[in-house]
Amino acid sequence: MKVVELFAGVGGFRLGLERADDRFDTVWANQWEPSTKSQHAFDCYTKNFDSGEHVNRDIAESWNEVPEHDLLVGGFPCQDYSVARTLSGESGIQGKKGVLFWQIMKIVESRRPKYLLLENVDRLLKSPANQRGRDFSVMLASLRDEGYFVEWRMINAADYGFAQRRRRVFIFAFHESTQLAEELKSDKPKNIVHNKGFFSRRFPVQEEHNAKHPDQQGTLPKDLVEISDHYSFAYKNSGIMIGDEVYSAELLPEFDGTPVTLGEILEEADRIQGEVDERYYLRTDNENKKGRSDYEEMAYQKGPKKEKRISNTGHEYYYTEGGMAFPERLDVPSRTMLTSEGTKNRSSHVVEDLNTGKIRFITPLEAELLNGFPAKWTATGTMPERTRYFCMGNALVVGLIEKMGKEIMNLHEKEQELNHQKQMELF
Ligand SMILES: C[S@@+](CC[C@H](N)C(=O)[O-])C[C@H]1O[C@@H](n2cnc3c(N)ncnc32)[C@H](O)[C@@H]1O
Known part of the structure; x- marks a missing residue:
């Protein structure tokens, strides 16, 4: 065909x-x-x-x-x-x-x-x-x-x-x-x-x-x-x-079955990639302009908000949003992956590492497995890591x-x- x-x-x-x-x-x-x-x-x-x-x-x-x-x-x-x-x-x-x-x-x-x-x-x-x-x-x-x-x-x-x-x-x-x-x-x-x-x-x-x-x-x-x-x-x-x-x-x-969970995907990835590199972990020892470490920044992004903000026209309003799981639940399927996966962004998946118990982003390989691609599909040797996440956010x-x-x-x-x-x- x-x-x-x-x-x-x-x-x-x-x-x-x-x-x-x-x-x-x-x-x-x-x-x-x-x-x-x-x-x-x-x-x-x-x-x-x-x-x-x-x-x-x-x-x-x-x-x-x-x-x-x-x-x-x-x-x-x-x-x-x-x-x-x-x-x-x-x-x-x-x-x-x-x-x-x-x-x-x-x-x-x-x-x-x-x-x-x-x-x-x-x-x-x-x-x-x-x-x-x-x-x-x-x-x-x-x-x-x-x-x-x-x-x-x-x-x-x-x-x-x-x-x-x-x-x-x-x-x-x-x-x-x-x-x-x-x-x-x-x-x-x-x-x-x-x-x-x-x-x-x-x-x-x-x-x-x-x-x-x-x-x-x-x-x-x-x-x-x-x-x-x-x-x-x-x-x-x-x-x-x-x-x-x-x-x-x-x-x-x-x-009538039970769906594959994010935790199971992490386990599968663990068998392939082993120990996850330090760079995926959220640092607790740095500070951004707002005085937050990477960990604190992600906790803030994911947290519930009710903040007084000022619009371009000088109008004062309250910005509100509900909280999201931080880290992700491992006993259910993941949320939708977006092209911004892996960046300090509210929608990025943040998980507790199965071995170290520390908090980190998912790896590009885990992103591949979440879409059902073979591990390392996008590890072409030339594709930057950001693009690997991006391609998975675009894929199906x-x-x-x-x-x-x-x-x-x-x-x-x-x-x-x-x-x-x-x-x-x-x-
Ligand atoms: C939603 S993605 C499809 C992803 C694909 N199903 C997969 O599994 O990876 C749409 C794709 O269309 C490509 N695209 C956008 N504009 C295009 C154009 N004018 N001509 C050809 N491809 C284009 C983008 O680069 C992107 O890779």
Whole structure:
């Protein structure tokens, strides 16, 4: 099965797919970091994978080099997907410049893969704030116009046993010519989303959806500009679009195992990395401008606050925030890793070292394990430590893609069998 990987980062999609089945063949991958001259993520990708073509250029310039493929995958940014009619042609529409989703659509239009598997932050379903669900509606309608059905699910990896409470929306689009589309198009959307659909097959849900959120049904307008200008929809964590019809429900995960905990990840890391270097520990013997040591600074950052502050306009107000665990709890999955992991920042994970009992940041290797990457995946020899954390903050929980990959291969096999039967009938 030929795969194209966009926004490849350090290859989380590819790793998950290859773990699922060795018949996934990534023929073309693109990764380019616009904000830096050095291309550490791309170098890491190339070091870890050798087959296929790896392209290190802006996708806006290289999209037309994408070869034929069956499955397009990628994690792309949540941007402004609004469109406007072009002045010249009645039917021409234009999205904002620099919005990467439009590059995906160009590839879809020219190569028409059977399946797409995309990943995004959960905010995508709601944005923008003043027209809820507009961006996701534009995205759905764009795929509809190219003949795709789309299913989505917001998944918190820890709900299905993984070691991180990372919530991301996964979007699976399948062309109307596929066997799956044929199978699902006469079924009830509710039944698809709860039982029969792509996600429910691998990520089971409770029979009843969350009673606090009634399910939603709607019809997407035909015209993309109308959607962009006026359409809103209260998207829930799961749903399906077939033709113009959208159904969405707030589903509750069903999982009867116990998730891997942060403590177990530290134990696994300990077996590999042994004693942790001094530089990860929070110093207690230094002092910053506020008179705090590194340890005290982190304790302050994580602590509850109610502080009088003065705004730029001279207005006095109280800034409040609740406290966070300091150090982290080891008996539950970790919180979401961000790209700032490992810095003196409120959201960085700070743990009690299993051997010394002293307080420290997690190591880059522990960050890799929290996403389910092999240990030392980003230790390329050239990638700075900050970038190793950064890449993991950008990456995904590989085990989720592995589960989805198994389902995609299943679909592909059925598809091939059916095509074979049809050919035999023709003879
Ligand atoms: C959310 S990350 C994807 C991470 C990936 N799934 C992984 O497992 O590592 C998005 C990636 O898109 C890349 N990117 C951003 N703008 C790009 C562009 N214009 N062309 C190609 N890649 C781009 C970023 O450098 C980043 O690595």
